[in-house]
Amino acid sequence: MAKPTWMQVCLGVLTLLSLAPQNSHAEIKIGAVTCLTGALSTFGVSSIQGAKLAVEEINASGGTLGQPIQLIVEDNGSKAGETATITRKFISQDKVVVILGDLTSSATMEGAPLAQAAKIPLLTPSATNVAITKIGNYIFRSCFIDPFTGKIMAKFALDHLQAKRAIVMTDVKQDYSVGLTEAIEHFFNQNGARISNTFSYSSGDTDFRTQLTEVRNAHPDVVFLPGYYTEVGLILLQARQLGIKCPFVGGEGWDSPSLIQVAGKAAEGNYYTDHFSAADPEPRVQNFVQIYRAKYGAIPDALAALWYDGARLLAQAVQRAGSTDPAKIRDALAATRDFDGVTGRISIDENRNASKPGVILKIESGEPKMVQQITP
Amino acid sequence: MSRSLLNLMLALVACVFISFFGENFIASKFAYYYDILISIGVNIILATSLNLVNGYTGQFSLGHAGFMAIGAYASASWSNHLDPLIFGIVAGSGNPVVTNVAMFVSTLFAGIFAAIAGFAVGVPSLRLKGDYLAIVTLGFGEIIRVAILNLDFLGASRGLSVTGTYTNLFWTYGSVVLCIYVVVSLVHSTYGRGFLTVRDDEVAAEAMGINTTKYKVVAFVVASFFAGVAGALYAHFKAFVTPEGFNFFRSVDVVVIVILGGMGSTIGVVFAAVLLTILPEALRALAHTQFVPTAYQGLLENRLILYSLLLIILMLTRPQGLFGDGAAFKKWLGRSRAD
Numbered sequence: 001m002a003k004p005t006w007m008q009v010c011l012g013v014l015t016l017l018s019l020a021p022q023n024s025h026a027e028i029k030i031g032a033v034t035c036l037t038g039a040l041s042t043f044g045v046s047s048i049q050g051a052k053l054a055v056e057e058i059n060a061s062g063g064t065l066g067q068p069i070q071l072i073v074e075d076n077g078s079k080a081g082e083t084a085t086i087t088r089k090f091i092s093q094d095k096v097v098v099i100l101g102d103l104t105s106s107a108t109m110e111g112a113p114l115a116q117a118a119k120i121p122l123l124t125p126s127a128t129n130v131a132i133t134k135i136g137n138y139i140f141r142s143c144f145i146d147p148f149t150g151k152i153m154a155k156f157a158l159d160h161l162q163a164k165r166a167i168v169m170t171d172v173k174q175d176y177s178v179g180l181t182e183a184i185e186h187f188f189n190q191n192g193a194r195i196s197n198t199f200s201y202s203s204g205d206t207d208f209r210t211q212l213t214e215v216r217n218a219h220p221d222v223v224f225l226p227g228y229y230t231e232v233g234l235i236l237l238q239a240r241q242l243g244i245k246c247p248f249v250g251g252e253g254w255d256s257p258s259l260i261q262v263a264g265k266a267a268e269g270n271y272y273t274d275h276f277s278a279a280d281p282e283p284r285v286q287n288f289v290q291i292y293r294a295k296y297g298a299i300p301d302a303l304a305a306l307w308y309d310g311a312r313l314l315a316q317a318v319q320r321a322g323s324t325d326p327a328k329i330r331d332a333l334a335a336t337r338d339f340d341g342v343t344g345r346i347s348i349d350e351n352r353n354a355s356k357p358g359v360i361l362k363i364e365s366g367e368p369k370m371v372q373q374i375t376p
Numbered sequence: 377m378s379r380s381l382l383n384l385m386l387a388l389v390a391c392v393f394i395s396f397f398g399e400n401f402i403a404s405k406f407a408y409y410y411d412i413l414i415s416i417g418v419n420i421i422l423a424t425s426l427n428l429v430n431g432y433t434g435q436f437s438l439g440h441a442g443f444m445a446i447g448a449y450a451s452a453s454w455s456n457h458l459d460p461l462i463f464g465i466v467a468g469s470g471n472p473v474v475t476n477v478a479m480f481v482s483t484l485f486a487g488i489f490a491a492i493a494g495f496a497v498g499v500p501s502l503r504l505k506g507d508y509l510a511i512v513t514l515g516f517g518e519i520i521r522v523a524i525l526n527l528d529f530l531g532a533s534r535g536l537s538v539t540g541t542y543t544n545l546f547w548t549y550g551s552v553v554l555c556i557y558v559v560v561s562l563v564h565s566t567y568g569r570g571f572l573t574v575r576d577d578e579v580a581a582e583a584m585g586i587n588t589t590k591y592k593v594v595a596f597v598v599a600s601f602f603a604g605v606a607g608a609l610y611a612h613f614k615a616f617v618t619p620e621g622f623n624f625f626r627s628v629d630v631v632v633i634v635i636l637g638g639m640g641s642t643i644g645v646v647f648a649a650v651l652l653t654i655l656p657e658a659l660r661a662l663a664h665t666q667f668v669p670t671a672y673q674g675l676l677e678n679r680l681i682l683y684s685l686l687l688i689i690l691m692l693t694r695p696q697g698l699f700g701d702g703a704a705f706k707k708w709l710g711r712s713r714a715d
Contacts, residue, residue, distance in 0.1 A: 037680045074660065077680060080621025084614045085411045085657070092407035106535045106618045113537075113615055129534065173525070175533045 027070040028063070028318060030055070030311070031090035033101035033111065038078025040104065043303050047103055047126065048073055049296050050304035054311035057291075064318045071311070072096060076107055087111035091118045097324045098123065098314050103303070105129035112139045121317075121330045125310025126303055128176075133352040138326070140333050140352045142310045142341075143275060146176060149251045150183020152273050152358045152374045153224060157249055158191060160360075160372070161271075163222040165196050167215055169235065171227040173203045180226035180251055196220065201231065208235050209242065216244050228253040233262030240266035247271060255302055260366055267363045276305040276343040277359045277370040288342045302343075309341035344373065380561055387553040395546030402545070412657055414613050417548035418606045419649040421555045423633040424642060425602035428559050430631065431640035432568075433595040434575025435502070436510040440630045442517030443490045443600040445622035447607025449530055451486035452538040452617055459540060479542035483551070483608040490604025491597050493520075498596035502589055505578075517627055524619045535618035543613035551609060555602045560642055562598065571595055575640070636690060638697015647698050656683055 032051050035044035052071060059068045072094050076082035083102050090096045091114065099115055099122040102108045108127040115122035116136035123140045124132065130146065133139050157163040168184060171177035185195050197218055199211040212235070215223060223239075225232055225248045232254055239248070250272040260267050278289050278299045288308065292300040300308070313336060318324065321332035336348040344357040357375040361368040402410045422440060429437045455478065463478050501512040524530050531537075562568045570591040573581040581588055611617050629652075637648030659682050690698075 072664070077656075079625075080618050081415070081610070081614050084616070085408070085415065088411045089408040089660075092405070106616075106620070109535055109537065109618075110614055110616045131534075131537075173533070 028065065028067050028324060029070050029072060029094055029096040030314060031072045031074065031094055031096035031099045033074045033076055033083055033086045033099070034103045035078040035107070036075035040078045044075070044103055046301050046304040047307040050300065050306070050308035051100060051311040053292060053295060054308045054315070058312065058315045064315045065322070065324070069315060076102065080106070081110070083107040084110040084114060087114045091115070091120055096120065097318065097326070098329060100125065100310055100314060102127065105132060108132050112136070115139065119326050121326055121333055123310055123314055123333065125306040137352070138330055140348060142313050142346055142354045143306050144356060144358060145353055146179040147183040149273055149358065150180040150226070151187050152360070153180070153226070153249050153251060154184045154187035155374060156271065156273070156360050157222045157224070158193060161222050161247060164193070165218065165220045166193070166222050166224060167218060167220040168195055168198045168224040169211065169227070170198060170200050171203055171231060172200045174228065176253065177226045184224050184226070203228065203231060205231060206234060208238050212239050212242050212244065215239070216242050220246055222246055223248045225250045226253065229256040229259040233259045233267070236263040236266045236270060252302060260363065268365070269363065271360055271362050271371065273358045273360055275302040275358065277361055277368065279368065279370045280359065284340065285342050305342050309343050309346065313339055313341065313346065380557065384553060384557045388550055391546050391549045391553060394549070395544055399544050412653065413545065414543060414548050414609070416650050416653045417552050418610050419633060419653050420552050420646050421602050421606040421609070422630045423637065423645045423649045424555050424559050425599040426630050427634050427637070427640065427642060427645045428562070428571070428595050429599045430634050431645070432563050432575060433571045433592055435592055435595070436506060437513040437596070438510050438624070438627050438631065439513035439517035440599070440603050441622040441624070441626035442520040443494055443603035444607035444610070444626070445520050445524060445619070446493050447486035447490045447604025448611040448617045448622070449524060449536065450489040450604065451482040451608035452536055452611045453530065454482040454485050455538060455540045455612065475540065475542050478540060479547055479612065482612070483547065483605055486608035487601045487604040490607065491601040494597045494600025495593065498593040502592040502596060514624065514627070517624060521619045521622055533619065535616055538611050538615045538617065541612055541615050543609045548609055551605050555605070556642060556646070558598065632687065636687070636697060638699055641697055641699055644697045644699040655686065659683060
């Protein structure tokens, strides 16, 4: 007999794998795609822990439509192109009922058109780019979009901080930061207030004294800082060194323990908005925090909470649809009203985006404390 | 007609045949395997073309993803902006003849654009040798990525959606066949001996009156052309491109395929491209099977650890590449036939 060639070995292995015993068919299959390895793995691991916790709870209480949910988890390795492959796998191999994911906007942009073409409902719990849900009527999201974050930041500064003179510092390299800046300016203009000045910086900068000196000379009541934690930590530190006393207000990009590590005392007294706060006294939230901590030994972050809600929202939609027919699930998802999630009460609007409250956090004695919840 | 040209024609006809009869069936019933098939094709083109530079000409380029990015963005912009004007294609629909012509034009444009970029980079930097060249090409790949990140009309960090998903088995494997044909016949031609001379002993080559820089630039431009083609195929298949998809690690992926396949062995590199594209997906499937005890499932979920481990084992056992040079492969093939 001829010695098997490499190709035959490969084909053999593939055949064996495709013949591998599959799980029983009496299960509702949800395909979850996120980044468990690679650059964004810390976010991905949190997200999938949240989703798994939700599925375990649902299955413990009898599942959906009387059947347990099977969560098929796939890793995109934080690599471009992988989510498209995985989405095709979900649709053609696993025959999933719905897809949960992806974590980032750019990965979701790969998977969503395929899900739309195959008419399989897709719900992303954490991709905030506005363009995603415009792909089609099978694409949903359960988090709020960037313009909304900007709006609640601006609203908080006007109502709560009574800001008259406001300044924005924008990270021009980050799409997220530019989007928030536009939203803040828009809200200010609508409400008869005005942003007195805008300064820019780029991700990777380490010295912000030039811009901050001008900020100090303008004597603002509030400075908006819609950037990511790496630069924000340094900006806060340098601002306090220059003697700027007014509060800084940021978005969910601030949500990292390393911000407080870098800025130390300079972080105190500043505010940021987020999807979720583990310090929220709401019993539903505290219950979730407790269960999560018991299982994973850590306090859930915003992504864990968002994906927990996303998985539960999907399961509930399948339940309400009364069948696994994708079109019915789609309609049920679109009809979601006042879903009680740990990240707030979620309703899906006519653009298939979530309308839900955001929380304002204040950094006090080295920890973010919840100040208030703002509903749109 | 020479024998190799005949082989090329036969292979192209086979591609047309497969695409014509099998395309819709595979794409609809086995979308996942279809995706892997296209990825294999793209990786074969990338690795075979890089092999011309890294393997046959003995230079070390780390910027292949940069040329792929140029091709991907060039063809994507061409399709997004010019297809509606020239061919009247709206939102990727249109009759198959028109879309195939559109695909040909945008792929060719991508290849030529990338080749021009390859020439522009190659002329000044190919006077450098070894590690220095590696650093320059690495830097170039990063410059492209950062440039795209800052160009708003290319979508910047948001990424760019591509309207036409024209890539099919014919265009992918047609390009694979063409790429292999060009590289193999170039290297085996009288002219192509120049590449090997540059690799084996640059000083001796120069002493013999060979313009070494010219040979290096030719190899570089041909490789860039096919990297651009691979980028176009990728862009028109995944329908979405982002600068992060063409970072340094993408270049390293291709270099790994070339090294594993064996520098200067086209057949080895093709096999390595197939193997290294299937391997992560096979490991993905392995993680979900019931063969593995539950205790080890966690390990399998970290499939990239296994992937890296397999790479190390392969490199330790086959340091000369999967098949070493072509001669060793022919011998091996002959022996297994004789069994």
